Amino acid sequence: MTWKNPLKILFCGWLVLQLSGCGDSEKKTDEPPPAAKAAPETSSPPAPKISLVTAKTRETYQWYCSQCHGLKGKGDGVNARLLTVPPRDHTKADYLETRTDQQLFDAIKLGGLAVGRAPCMPSWGHTLDEKMIHSLVRYIRELCECEAF
Template sequence: MKWLFALVLATGSACGKGDKPPPPTSGSPNAKTESGPTTGGGGGGGGAAAPAGDADAQARALFRDTCAMCHGVSGKGDGQAAQSLNPRPRDYTDAAWQASVTDDQIKTIILEGGQAVGKSPSMPAMKGQLADKPEVLDALVRLIRSFGPKK
């Protein structure tokens, strides 16, 4: 009967936060998200993700505020700080580059930083901000892909 107990617990906690609206995103760079309760077990239903629009908006804001100074607002690698970088960040609009990387590779370098994958250490690790926001990371990948040539 262990499962029944777990089920009651899970149901109880799910009820508690059912009607809470998500907190407004202030865009504060040091807003810390506590690691929420992960779905303990028991199938069905769990893991209602934030609406996609929200993650995309966060990704765009993050890119504009953080990444664009190196990568450029349009992803061409022509941000203000890029002049002094060697190697320079590459041009995301380059079809050959888009074809040469997988989404997973893009995610890894964003999370772990350039050094971790044998690239420039100037590319910062974003794990601190994104480790618990996989939906924003996914949205960043979509954003980077969107700089590529339109099919």
């Protein structure tokens, strides 16, 4: 075994830990929920690299997402202070640049629990079509002024 293999193992472990909650103050659950176990099977096809942010994207974000994430995406929606796990601040690049577009897409489409994150984020896959979800991912990239590295 080369020294690179333990690094890979460490990286995988870190990734699993990161995916296990939607906030820095996330409490780990005793066992993964059924939806989280099913996540890899229900994972969606890779997100396209280019998706336009339109007025409808912003309107959709304001209509649905702002309830928790706030009108400007700062994670300060009306529900924020009442949740055990704070909603993600979409203007903070330090976390969001560690997420791929696909991970953001899956979190929106399948909900937090299904992708091993906090259950406070519901699934929007039956409410929004995939094109809109891709567009929302791009909008979040606009808000954080960051890309996945």
